[in-house]
Amino acid sequence: MAAARTVIVAGAGIGGLTAALALAQRGFEVMLLEAAPQLEEIGAGLQLSPNAARVLVALGMEHRLKPHVVIPEHLAVRSARSGRLLAQAPLGASVAQRYGAPYWMIHRGDLQAALCEAVAATPGIALKLGTRVEGFAVRDHGVVISASQGSQPLEAQGLALVAADGLWSILRQRLGHRAAPRAAGQTAWRALVPAEAAPQSFVAPAVNLWLGHDAHLVHYPVKAGSMINVVAIVDDDWREPGWNTPGARRELLERFAAEHWHQSARELLAASERWQKWALFDCAPLAAWGQGPVTLIGDAAHPMLPYLAQGAAMAIEDAAVLAACLARNPDDASAALRRYEASRLPRTARVQGDARHNGTVYHMRGGAAVLRSLALMAMGGDRLISRYDWLYGWTPE
Numbered sequence: 001m002a003a004a005r006t007v008i009v010a011g012a013g014i015g016g017l018t019a020a021l022a023l024a025q026r027g028f029e030v031m032l033l034e035a036a037p038q039l040e041e042i043g044a045g046l047q048l049s050p051n052a053a054r055v056l057v058a059l060g061m062e063h064r065l066k067p068h069v070v071i072p073e074h075l076a077v078r079s080a081r082s083g084r085l086l087a088q089a090p091l092g093a094s095v096a097q098r099y100g101a102p103y104w105m106i107h108r109g110d111l112q113a114a115l116c117e118a119v120a121a122t123p124g125i126a127l128k129l130g131t132r133v134e135g136f137a138v139r140d141h142g143v144v145i146s147a148s149q150g151s152q153p154l155e156a157q158g159l160a161l162v163a164a165d166g167l168w169s170i171l172r173q174r175l176g177h178r179a180a181p182r183a184a185g186q187t188a189w190r191a192l193v194p195a196e197a198a199p200q201s202f203v204a205p206a207v208n209l210w211l212g213h214d215a216h217l218v219h220y221p222v223k224a225g226s227m228i229n230v231v232a233i234v235d236d237d238w239r240e241p242g243w244n245t246p247g248a249r250r251e252l253l254e255r256f257a258a259e260h261w262h263q264s265a266r267e268l269l270a271a272s273e274r275w276q277k278w279a280l281f282d283c284a285p286l287a288a289w290g291q292g293p294v295t296l297i298g299d300a301a302h303p304m305l306p307y308l309a310q311g312a313a314m315a316i317e318d319a320a321v322l323a324a325c326l327a328r329n330p331d332d333a334s335a336a337l338r339r340y341e342a343s344r345l346p347r348t349a350r351v352q353g354d355a356r357h358n359g360t361v362y363h364m365r366g367g368a369a370v371l372r373s374l375a376l377m378a379m380g381g382d383r384l385i386s387r388y389d390w391l392y393g394w395t396p397e
């Protein structure tokens, strides 16, 4: 690969894979380095709102994703205790028409696998698994990275380095951002329930959100409707990093007690024996991201809580803007990356803040929870969606 046209991307998660495709589409060579020896189907559901789906469609991903996605007809918000519908917002065709792109629900593993297939089919992208990027040095005409492949050291040179190494980014630290991610004091429990084992009313193509006492529950179908992705979020102090700690169903059902949770929600939780949990973290928005020919994207740049369902979407948007900025100014990568950051930072900071705020609103109790429910009922479904025009209506510059 010619270093003068090569962009090095560290991390082949959703952000790194999308960045590799977007950069290759703009004529760059990409060296995509991933620490994991293989990309396994870890994780659960992700929502791809129109702002992200639009980017994936422009990258030619639609035919690879369509066999896996589910298009939700609506978002239903319910009271946990009574099961009462508080608001129902149209998604599906109405959102596609409003924003000019679809709303998709997909399993993270299916999205990652589809992006990997596209990467493998794209000349100009070299994906190296089992390669952990450890540091970098800025040179006159670009950047040199140091990495390890098992016990073997590796050096590579490129015109820019894109750190897509996720929440616990080492490269964010190397850029001088010392603050560790902050624990939200909340844990997400997740399970996949086969559609035939789920209560029938939960199989319909919809995003469902139940608001309860110090907890909330989200569920929607994935894997072309064959599985229901269930995520139950509770307040607690457990804070181990990682995506896959096993959790005991008994403990979860105790947290979602009959006193506070409607029987049908408890039935869904009881339908899976296999639960995994992950402690939630985010960061306060950074004042700046990169330096010289080095920048951050995705969770490395702006880790966020999942309460606006925008973690993957923001990484996908970042990738599109990054590639466009570098393509406009390939001879001055530093200037191009500062332009990318100036374009992305205010928007991602707003999403980080709004996601955190939603977490507080979802877990309200007592009088505040009653007022929240009344406000939702008064707002109605259309306004619930149109409040997010700024988010879903986004298009790359």
Ligand SMILES: Cc1cc2nc3c(=O)[nH]c(=O)nc-3n(C[C@H](O)[C@H](O)[C@H](O)COP(=O)(O)OP(=O)(O)OC[C@H]3O[C@@H](n4cnc5c(N)ncnc54)[C@H](O)[C@@H]3O)c2cc1C
Residues within 6 Å of the ligand: 010, 011, 012, 013, 014, 015, 016, 033, 034, 035, 036, 042, 043, 044, 045, 046, 108, 131, 132, 133, 134, 164, 165, 166, 167, 169, 170, 171, 190, 243, 297, 298, 299, 300, 306, 311, 312, 313, 315
């Ligand atoms: C295993 C896993 C499971 C997840 N499950 C869910 C889920 O169920 N629901 C949800 O909402 N979000 C989940 N997420 C988070 C979600 O994917 C991200 O919030 C979002 O997609 C942003 O993606 P990203 O590419 O910035 O980061 P990530 O998706 O976290 O990807 C970062 C990648 O960088 C790699 N990496 C880390 N350090 C280095 C290094 N030094 N050198 C090279 N590579 C490195 C990691 O192995 C990983 O593949 C998961 C993430 C991971 C990694």
